[in-house]
C-alpha cells in the first residue's frame with residue numbers, strides 16, 4: 001500500500017478537520033499545537049500529516065509533496081488551483097471574503113464617483129479581479145496580516161479581508177460593505193497522485209464526504 005501525505009495548517013483548519021480525520025480513521029499521534037514536529041504520524045497505516053502554513057497548502061499538494069490537503073477557498077483563489085483536484089467542499093472554516101471601510105466612509109458613493117481607492121489586502125489576485133469586474137479603479141497594497149490596521153493609520157481607504165462574526169471589524173471601527181465570495185475549506189488532491197494511488201486515496205475522499213455530508217465538486 002502506498003504512503004499518503006495530508007497537508008494541514010495549524011489552528012482553525014486543523015481543529016475543524018480533526019473530527020473529519022477521526023471519521024476517516026486517521027488519529028494524529030501528536031498535537032501540532034503543542035508539538036514542534038512538522039511531520040505527524042497517524043493511527044492509519046501509511047497515512048501521515050504534514051503541518052504547513054495555510055497559504056502554502058496548495059503548493060505542497062500541487063507539487064506532489066503532499067497527496068491531499070485542506071485549504072480555504074480564499075487561499076485556493078489566490079493560488080489558482082493549478083494541478084489540484086477539488087472533490088469536496090468540507091463546509092468547515094466558513095466565513096466571507098469582504099470589502100470593509102472605516103465607519104462613515106461612503107463606499108457606494110466613492111464607487112459611483114469613479115474614485116481611485118487604495119485597498120490593502122492579503123488577497124491581491126482575488127481583489128484585483130473583483131474590482132476589475134466592477135470597473136472600480138484600485139491601487140492594491142499587499143499585506144500579510146492585520147489588514148484592519150491599514151485604514152486606521154492612512155495606509156489604505158479600504159481592505160479586503162475574511163469576515164466571520166464581524167467583531168474584529170467592529171473593534172476597529174470598520175464595517176463590511178461588500179461581499180466578494182463566501183469561503184469554506186476544501187479538500188484538495190494532487191491530480192497525478194489521484195491516478196497513481198487511487199486505491200488508497202479514494203477511500204479517504206469517501207470517508208471525508210461521508211463525515212461532512214460535504215458538497216461534491218463544490
Ligand code: ATP
Nearest residue numbers: 011012054055072073074075093094095162163164
Ligand atoms: P497565518 O495565521 O499563518 O498567517 P492564516 O491567517 O491564513 O495564516 P488561519 O487564520 O488559520 O491562517 O486561517 C486559515 C484559513 O481559515 C483561512 O485560509 C480561511 O479559509 C479560514 N479562516 C480564516 N479566518 C477565518 C474566520 N474568521 N472564520 C472562519 N474561517 C476563517
Ligand code: MG
Nearest residue numbers: 011054145146
Ligand atoms: Mg490568521
